[in-house]
Amino acid sequence: MKSTKINVNILKKLKIFNDPIYGFIAVRNPLIYKIIEHPYFQRLRRISQMGLSYLVYPGAHHTRFHHVLGCTYLMQKAVETLRMKDVDISKAEEEALTIAILMHDMGHGPYSHALEHSLIKGVGHEQISLRIMQLLNEEYEGALDLAIKVFKGEYHRGFMNQLISGQLDMDRMDYLKRDSFYSGVAEGNINVERLITMLNVKDDHLVVEVKGIYSVEKFIMARRFMYWQVYLHKTGIVAECVLVKILDRAREMMQKGQELDCSDTLKLFLSQQIDHATFDHMTLEAFGHLDDYDVMSALKTWSFHEDEILSGLSRSIVNRRLPKIEMRNEPFDAAYVDKVRSKVQQRLKINKGELDYYVYQGIVENKAYDHKKDQIQIMYKNGKLKDILNASDSASIKALSMTVKKYYLCYPKKIL
Numbered sequence: 001m002k003s004t005k006i007n008v009n010i011l012k013k014l015k016i017f018n019d020p021i022y023g024f025i026a027v028r029n030p031l032i033y034k035i036i037e038h039p040y041f042q043r044l045r046r047i048s049q050m051g052l053s054y055l056v057y058p059g060a061h062h063t064r065f066h067h068v069l070g071c072t073y074l075m076q077k078a079v080e081t082l083r084m085k086d087v088d089i090s091k092a093e094e095e096a097l098t099i100a101i102l103m104h105d106m107g108h109g110p111y112s113h114a115l116e117h118s119l120i121k122g123v124g125h126e127q128i129s130l131r132i133m134q135l136l137n138e139e140y141e142g143a144l145d146l147a148i149k150v151f152k153g154e155y156h157r158g159f160m161n162q163l164i165s166g167q168l169d170m171d172r173m174d175y176l177k178r179d180s181f182y183s184g185v186a187e188g189n190i191n192v193e194r195l196i197t198m199l200n201v202k203d204d205h206l207v208v209e210v211k212g213i214y215s216v217e218k219f220i221m222a223r224r225f226m227y228w229q230v231y232l233h234k235t236g237i238v239a240e241c242v243l244v245k246i247l248d249r250a251r252e253m254m255q256k257g258q259e260l261d262c263s264d265t266l267k268l269f270l271s272q273q274i275d276h277a278t279f280d281h282m283t284l285e286a287f288g289h290l291d292d293y294d295v296m297s298a299l300k301t302w303s304f305h306e307d308e309i310l311s312g313l314s315r316s317i318v319n320r321r322l323p324k325i326e327m328r329n330e331p332f333d334a335a336y337v338d339k340v341r342s343k344v345q346q347r348l349k350i351n352k353g354e355l356d357y358y359v360y361q362g363i364v365e366n367k368a369y370d371h372k373k374d375q376i377q378i379m380y381k382n383g384k385l386k387d388i389l390n391a392s393d394s395a396s397i398k399a400l401s402m403t404v405k406k407y408y409l410c411y412p413k414k415i416l
Contacts, residue, residue, distance in 0.1 A: 006131050017069055021178055025073040030070075032098055033141055040106060040132055040286070044068060046291035050179055051114035052239040053230060055320055056182035057343050064112065068176040071101045078163055078170060087201045092146060093160065099147035100164050106132045106173060109287070110295040114240040118247055120287070121375050131284055133255040161205040167369065167376045168195065168219070176222050179230060187225035191215055200379060207379040208388075216388055217375055217397055224400055226370040232364045238325040238410050239317065246299065246313045253307065260305070262298035265290050309357050324413045325357070331407050332361060343415050361409045368400035 014033050017025045027033050035041055044065040053060045072292070079094050089097075107128025109115050116125055133151065137144035146155070153161040173192045180188030198212025208216055230236075250260055251270045268286050272278075302314040316322055326332075331385055341359050345351075348358065369376070371389055378391040391396055 010211065013217060019066070019073065020071050021070055021174075021181055025069055027072075027270065029095060029302045031095065031099065031140070032102060034140075035099065035102060035136065038136065040136070041065075041103075041289060042106075043291055044106065046293055047108050048111055048292055049175070050183070050230070051236070052317070053112040053183065053233070053236045055322070056233050056235045056238050057185070057230065060179070060183045062178065062182045062312065064108055066173055067178060068102055068105055070178055071104070071170045072098055074140060074170040074173055074196065075101045075163065075191060076201060077193075081196055081199055082201060085200050093150075093157070096146035096150045096155075097160055097163060099144060100151040101170050103133050103136075103147070104129055104151065106163060110290060110292045111240075114243055115247070115295075118244050119269045119274070119290070120279055120283075121273065122281055123276050127354060128284075128287065131279075132288065135281075158204045159201045159206040162374065166206060166316065168199070168206065168208070169217070172223070173219075176219070176226055179226060180222070183230050185226065185230055187229065188222045190219050190222045195219060202377070202379055202383070202385060205377060205385075207377040207385060209393075210378055210380050213378055213388070213391060216378070217392055219396055219399055220369045220376075220388070220397055224366065227366040227368070232366060232406070234325045234408065235322065235325050237408060238322050241315050241360060241362070241410055242313055242322065243295075245297075245360070246302070246310065246317070249307070249313065249357060250298070250302070253310065260298075260310075261301045263294045266294040266298055309354060323410045324415070326409045328407050329405075332409050337409065340409065340411050340415065344411055347415055348412070359409075359411045361364045361407065363405055363407055364402050365405045367403045369397070371401050 014030070015027045015036070017027070019025050027036065042065075045063050047064040048054070048060075049062045049064055049067050050057075050060045075098055079089055083089055105125065107125035107130070109119050109125070109128075113125075117123070120128070130148070130151065133144055133148050137148060149155045150160050151164060153165070154287060155161065165171070173190065173195060176188045176190050177192050180186065180190075194215045195208070195212060198209045198215060200207050200209055247270065250262075254260055254267070254271045260267070260270075267285055268283070269290065274283055296318075299314045299318055302310050303318050305311045305314070337359075341355055344358050345355055350358070368390070371387055376388040377385045378388055379385055389401060392398075
């Protein structure tokens with residue numbers, strides 16, 4: 001087990017990162033710098049922030065590394081703001097908050113959300129992030145104890161967990177502004193500086209001063225626009241579905257004893273069923289080496305495989321020749337789906353067992369503001385609090401607290 005003793009000379013190496021969104025981001029804490037230097041953290045440079053959205057928005061090639069550094073910068077600003085408003089935050093608490101937000105996305109697998117629950121069944125990225133934090137905590141001899149408590153929501157100061165995981169957390173603030181910038185979708189460009197400046201704490205709850213009410217409204221609206229226009233864009237949805245189908249096919253072939261060329265790390269996750277029960281220490285360490293490069297390299301190789309399903313689907317991603325996707329506000333009629341499946345089977349001359357690789361459907365949903373989970377409280381000058389739904393005079397904000405569902409159906413082009 002490595003020592004956490006930090007040589008005085010490391011202070012000379014502390015970094016200033018030049019970020020295109022916020023400018024210079026200074027890392028002054030030796031422990032935080034050490035975490036950034038860790039190979040598991042550097043892996044985030046090889047995990048795309050927006051999955052396969054670059055197939056829709058060519059500029060969306062930024063990484064989770066960019067994102068978590070941005071979150072760290074915003075957390076520094078939030079702590080500074082709250083201290084100016086007489087909210088007592090100790091140096092240890094500041095360090096814990098910074099580490100928790102810095103490491104909150106370390107559990108993302110290749111292409112971020114695109115393959116969540118695909119490589120490891122039933123284990124979300126938050127759970128994996130926690131496992132990695134615990135692993136590094138052993139390596140750093142308990143230096144992350146407080147950060148883990150804050151991350152898990154077990155620390156007695158509730159507003160701190162809200163800064164990590166809440167309706168107005170630093171994660172959401174950064175990804176909206178950053179993803180808007182790189183995708184070129186201006187509707188997501190929120191004023192994070194004003195939002196953070198308006199933050200305060202009342203009765204251990206993170207609140208927004210009344211002067212910031214319109215910034216909060218813009219924030220909620222921006223979430224709606226970004227989800228429907230970017231994160232849930234129909235081309236992005238079908239691309240991610242195809243990627244999942246490719247790995248399903250590769251897994252099926254490997255588990256039947258067929259050899260496929262890919263990295264040893266990816267092969268580990270495809271050759272056996274890994275879930276919560278089998279996700280052990282060895283698997284966690286292997287996950288710490290798995291990134292986008294493993295998957296894309298495999299897809300390029302599999303594009304020439306003799307198996308027509310594997311090669312065809314792989315070429316679909318590599319060459320951006322994606323299936324057709326229909327999206328509706330109501331579920332697809334069963335008779336219509338059967339008609340599509342029948343036509344695909346006839347056209348491609350495949351058996352029914354192979355149809356699921358070509359025809360599939362699902363549901364996506366968006367709820368811009370989940371007031372039942374964690375309310376955004378507006379604080380008036382007299383100290384009274386109101387949920388943004390009651391404080392806002394905008395009817396659209398109330399509508400955005402409702403869950404909207406859309407149904408999709410994917411199948412090869414030129415079938416109907």
